[in-house]
Amino acid sequence: xxxxxxxxEVRTYRLKPGTGEEFVRVxxxxxxxxxxxxxxxxxxxxxxxxxxxxxxxxxxxxAFTSLETHREQEDRFYGSDAWRxxxxxxxxxxxxxxxxxxxxxxxxxxxxxxxQ
Numbered sequence: 001x002x003x004x005x006x007x008x009e010v011r012t013y014r015l016k017p018g019t020g021e022e023f024v025r026v027x028x029x030x031x032x033x034x035x036x037x038x039x040x041x042x043x044x045x046x047x048x049x050x051x052x053x054x055x056x057x058x059x060x061x062x063a064f065t066s067l068e069t070h071r072e073q074e075d076r077f078y079g080s081d082a083w084r085x086x087x088x089x090x091x092x093x094x095x096x097x098x099x100x101x102x103x104x105x106x107x108x109x110x111x112x113x114x115x116q
Contacts, residue, residue, distance in 0.1 A: 006110050007064040008043070011100045012057060019094035020047050020056035026094075027060070030087035035062070038077045044115040055096070063110045070102065 015023055024047055032042050041063040048057040064070035077083055 004065075004107070005104045006107055007067055007070050007102060008105045008110060008113075009060075009062045009064065009070065009100060009102045011060045011062075011098055012048075013059070013098045014096045015056040015058060015094055016096050017056065020058060023047075023058055023091065023094045026087050026090045027058075031091055034082055034086060035077065038073065038080070038082070040064075040073050040077060042115070043110055043113045061113055067102070 013023070024045070027045050032045060035042050043061040043063050045060045046058065048059065051057065064073065
């Protein structure tokens with residue numbers, strides 16, 4: 001039996017030239033552990049295999065139980081001292097632009113994308 005649907009958020013980042021490797025290192029070592037400690041489920045993250053128009057790009061996929069939870073957890077996380085005084089500057093300083101989509105999916109799809 002299929003579990004309740006989840007809300008998936010896919011965020012893509014166009015990075016400043018030459019920053020992809022360090023961006024992902026900060027995500028892996030600082031940002032993702034902080035997200036998970038705050039209760040946000042990180043499904044996957046990394047760099048794009050293809051540089052669109054020659055730009056370095058990265059992604060972050062997160063899962064939430066509802067749109068309301070998505071909003072509440074993001075507000076709490078991005079307003080926290082742990083984020084603002086922690087990895088925020090190291091992440092934000094490497095981003096040229098980003099785009100986010102949020103959609104409903106099955107837990108099976110979230111698990112299929114889950115980083116092993």
